[in-house]
Amino acid sequence: MTTQTFFPVAQNHHKAFGSLSVPKRLLLGPGPSNANPEVLQALAFPPVGHLDPFYVHLMGEVQELLRYAWQTDNRLTLPMSGTGSAAMEATIANSVEVGDKVLVAIKGYFGHRLADMADRYKAEVKTIGKSWGEAFTLEEIELALIKHRPSIFALVHAETSTGVCQPMDGIGDLCRKYDCLLLLDTVTSLGGVPLFLDSWGVDLAYSCSQKGLSCPPGLGPFTISPRAEEKLHARKGKVPNWYLDVSLLNKYWGSDRVYHHTAPVNMNFGIREALRLLSEEGLENAWNRHKMNAERLWSGLDSLGIQMLVDEDLRLPTLTTVCIPEGIDGKAFTMHLLNNHGIEIGGGLGDLAGKVWRIGLMGYNSTQENVDTLLNLFDTELPTFRSKTSSAA
Amino acid sequence: MTTQTFFPVAQNHHKAFGSLSVPKRLLLGPGPSNANPEVLQALAFPPVGHLDPFYVHLMGEVQELLRYAWQTDNRLTLPMSGTGSAAMEATIANSVEVGDKVLVAIKGYFGHRLADMADRYKAEVKTIGKSWGEAFTLEEIELALIKHRPSIFALVHAETSTGVCQPMDGIGDLCRKYDCLLLLDTVTSLGGVPLFLDSWGVDLAYSCSQKGLSCPPGLGPFTISPRAEEKLHARKGKVPNWYLDVSLLNKYWGSDRVYHHTAPVNMNFGIREALRLLSEEGLENAWNRHKMNAERLWSGLDSLGIQMLVDEDLRLPTLTTVCIPEGIDGKAFTMHLLNNHGIEIGGGLGDLAGKVWRIGLMGYNSTQENVDTLLNLFDTELPTFRSKTSSAA
Numbered sequence: 001m002t003t004q005t006f007f008p009v010a011q012n013h014h015k016a017f018g019s020l021s022v023p024k025r026l027l028l029g030p031g032p033s034n035a036n037p038e039v040l041q042a043l044a045f046p047p048v049g050h051l052d053p054f055y056v057h058l059m060g061e062v063q064e065l066l067r068y069a070w071q072t073d074n075r076l077t078l079p080m081s082g083t084g085s086a087a088m089e090a091t092i093a094n095s096v097e098v099g100d101k102v103l104v105a106i107k108g109y110f111g112h113r114l115a116d117m118a119d120r121y122k123a124e125v126k127t128i129g130k131s132w133g134e135a136f137t138l139e140e141i142e143l144a145l146i147k148h149r150p151s152i153f154a155l156v157h158a159e160t161s162t163g164v165c166q167p168m169d170g171i172g173d174l175c176r177k178y179d180c181l182l183l184l185d186t187v188t189s190l191g192g193v194p195l196f197l198d199s200w201g202v203d204l205a206y207s208c209s210q211k212g213l214s215c216p217p218g219l220g221p222f223t224i225s226p227r228a229e230e231k232l233h234a235r236k237g238k239v240p241n242w243y244l245d246v247s248l249l250n251k252y253w254g255s256d257r258v259y260h261h262t263a264p265v266n267m268n269f270g271i272r273e274a275l276r277l278l279s280e281e282g283l284e285n286a287w288n289r290h291k292m293n294a295e296r297l298w299s300g301l302d303s304l305g306i307q308m309l310v311d312e313d314l315r316l317p318t319l320t321t322v323c324i325p326e327g328i329d330g331k332a333f334t335m336h337l338l339n340n341h342g343i344e345i346g347g348g349l350g351d352l353a354g355k356v357w358r359i360g361l362m363g364y365n366s367t368q369e370n371v372d373t374l375l376n377l378f379d380t381e382l383p384t385f386r387s388k389t390s391s392a393a
Numbered sequence: 394m395t396t397q398t399f400f401p402v403a404q405n406h407h408k409a410f411g412s413l414s415v416p417k418r419l420l421l422g423p424g425p426s427n428a429n430p431e432v433l434q435a436l437a438f439p440p441v442g443h444l445d446p447f448y449v450h451l452m453g454e455v456q457e458l459l460r461y462a463w464q465t466d467n468r469l470t471l472p473m474s475g476t477g478s479a480a481m482e483a484t485i486a487n488s489v490e491v492g493d494k495v496l497v498a499i500k501g502y503f504g505h506r507l508a509d510m511a512d513r514y515k516a517e518v519k520t521i522g523k524s525w526g527e528a529f530t531l532e533e534i535e536l537a538l539i540k541h542r543p544s545i546f547a548l549v550h551a552e553t554s555t556g557v558c559q560p561m562d563g564i565g566d567l568c569r570k571y572d573c574l575l576l577l578d579t580v581t582s583l584g585g586v587p588l589f590l591d592s593w594g595v596d597l598a599y600s601c602s603q604k605g606l607s608c609p610p611g612l613g614p615f616t617i618s619p620r621a622e623e624k625l626h627a628r629k630g631k632v633p634n635w636y637l638d639v640s641l642l643n644k645y646w647g648s649d650r651v652y653h654h655t656a657p658v659n660m661n662f663g664i665r666e667a668l669r670l671l672s673e674e675g676l677e678n679a680w681n682r683h684k685m686n687a688e689r690l691w692s693g694l695d696s697l698g699i700q701m702l703v704d705e706d707l708r709l710p711t712l713t714t715v716c717i718p719e720g721i722d723g724k725a726f727t728m729h730l731l732n733n734h735g736i737e738i739g740g741g742l743g744d745l746a747g748k749v750w751r752i753g754l755m756g757y758n759s760t761q762e763n764v765d766t767l768l769n770l771f772d773t774e775l776p777t778f779r780s781k782t783s784s785a786a
Binding site: 003004005006007009010011012013014015016017019020022023024025027029031032034035038040041042043044045046047048049050052053054058061064065067068071073081082083084085086089113116117119120121122165167168169194196198199208210216217218238239240241242243244259260261262263264265266267269272273276279280282283284338344349 | 396397398399400402403404405406407408409410412413415416417418420422424425427428431433434435436437438439440441442443445446447451454457458460461464466474475476477478479482506509510512513514515558560561562587589591592601603609610611631632633634635636637652653654655656657658659660662665666669672673675676677731737742
């Protein structure tokens with residue numbers, strides 16, 4: 001018989017850390033954004049079981065609230081039990097079969113990530129590219145669809161790395177004309193930027209909890225259209241990802257309520273409240289608020305002579321990329337804002353590293369007061385900082 | 394140029410749900426368990442950025458506290474940004490290459506899941522089986538290793554579906570003798586049952602946040618030994634799972650701090666506090682507490698003439714499988730406890746569906762008071778219930 005020896009307990013990793021205290025931050029970067037205090041309160045409810053009738057009812061509420069926020073009737077609309085990147089991977093894992101041609105439109109960091117993921121699922125990946133800071137035209141997309149005839153066309157609506165909002169008119173029609181699924185990244189648009197998944201003909205979409213929804217990071221809203229469900233049902237083999245397999249998840253989130261994994265119940269308490277608050281405000285109001293506060297930021301930056309990367313008609317109301325003025329050490333200024341004012345703004349990613357700051361006004365943080373606070377700091381601190389940097393150089 | 398039409402906002406999913414209120418539950422099932430109130434408080438701190446120096450420091454604390462809890466020196470020890478099932482999949486996704494022989498020892502539901510996952514990653518899956526309620530002997534394991542010569546041997550330490558604790562003496566030595574990695578499920582043991590990953594020669598392990606750690610579900614502790622890291626580095630291709638790719642995650646959790654995904658910061662606040670509280674109590678004390686309270690439950694059930702499925706020397710202190718007495722509708726009794734007493738206990742899974750209840754005494758919930766509350770209900774309500782059921786029949 002196998003036995004069980006009791007070893008002495010090693011103490012080399014036994015550290016006496018004090019209880020947690022967290023510094024107060026105003027998160028005006030690319031995300032996470034600050035959470036609504038009501039959402040934080042919901043997170044702290046004692047958990048219930050993931051098959052408790054109360055929780056099962058709550059799951060239905062979350063799904064319905066998500067359908068409203070995304071403007072979709074998709075039955076399979078649910079938050080994946082991971083962050084936005086998990087939901088991103090779920091769209092790929094469930095839709096891609098080995099050898100499928102996937103066309104990815106890359107105009108920033110997250111387009112590259114989609115291509116990387118599709119490659120891992122053994123797609124034949126094709127890409128079209130655009131400079132970071134621009135959007136694709138319908139003509140460019142149609143030409144690429146004709147050339148590659150993909151089974152999936154993947155596109156980022158709100159490119160978090162550049163601050164560009166991709167205009168969507170006509171793209172869904174093209175994807176039907178050339179018979180492919182339309183996969184859309186809405187990570188930085190859900191809750192803050194007009195989104196009409198069904199009217200746009202989007203077949204697969206994902207988002208996150210920590211931006212326009214004002215909930216902490218940890219859940220990845222995911223949705224799949226009946227058209228994409230057909231492709232899923234016709235798969236030759238199992239989805240090569242157990243955790244994100246929608247056919248299994250549907251047995252839990254659908255009417256059967258069969259155990260799949262233990263749901264992150266507290267995070268779902270949080271997103272339920274976050275989505276309820278969005279629904280209470282109303283989508284049009286939330287979108288208008290984001291637009292007005294972004295315009296206030298843009299006009300303030302203009303007045304200060306600070307340039308923005310993206311043409312105004314393509315700018316995201318949720319995320320603005322600001323060109324770092326010459327003579328300024330961008331990283332040093334963000335550290336100054338964080339350490340001396342408790343304010344986080346983001347730096348550039350990939351092609352834009354060192355060239356831009358990324359300013360987010362998302363969900364709970366999209367307020368006139370936050371815009372004015374930040375503009376005031378740009379007005380008063382940036383010049384001082386410039387001279388400090390210059391004299392140090 | 395592509396343009397953007399504004400559609401009218403559909404109201405069919407616009408529901409007016411009230412603000413959240415959550416029923417109070419005592420969770421004495423297979424998990425989640427109740428969270429420590431200090432952990433819930435930590436969850437509700439306003440989020441900070443996932444690259445904030447404060448957060449980066451906290452990540453290091455979480456890793457160190459996890460190493461202590463698991464008794465391992467593994468460098469790559471971190472919570473995956475998903476539930477325990479995500480961490481389970483991470484062990485498979487990172488270690489298995491197409492065609493690798495994976496031997497899974499199945500003695501319950503979660504062994505089957507490991508086999509399903511390994512199959513999705515294109516392993517050549519071999520299995521050995523044992524009745525639900527039993528453990529493997531060293532001889533059985535050695536014979537299977539000789540027969541199959543796998544590159545990975547996967548085993549469940551604490552089988553949540555049966556309540557069996559697998560004795561570990563000698564298994565790590567066998568895995569070295571026959572040159573395979575040892576992969577261990579510690580979902581229902583971490584924090585509540587003695588675990589000595591390094592002394593046992595475990596190469597890959599995973600767990601969850603919501604059982605012995607007294608944190609809500611949502612994170613999946615994961616660890617990988619230097620020996621398994623070597624296999625990871627020697628992979629011919631990329632890990633076929635982007636979200637769980639440890640080589641990418643290591644750049645974020647390691648010294649580089651390169652952005653991978655936006656971490657679930659609030660859940661990490663929670664697990665940091667949960668692990669700190671465990672470390673404050675001390676592993677030996679926590680293990681003894683679980684053992685004493687489980688023994689109190691077992692002796693109470695014995696006194697009531699209620700049988701348990703597993704032989705006492707193999708019983709998990711965290712989870713007890715109780716044979717549903719003849720004449721009782723097991724499901725009806727669990728619903729009665731939930732609806733009239735706010736207490737959750739679990740039913741059986743798979744081979745044990747309808748045959749057992751599963752009683753968890755995990756982490757914060759492993760107290761003498763909870764044991765007595767439950768025993769008292771079994772004493773007073775079960776007989777009444779039996780006569781009710783009988784008269785209704």
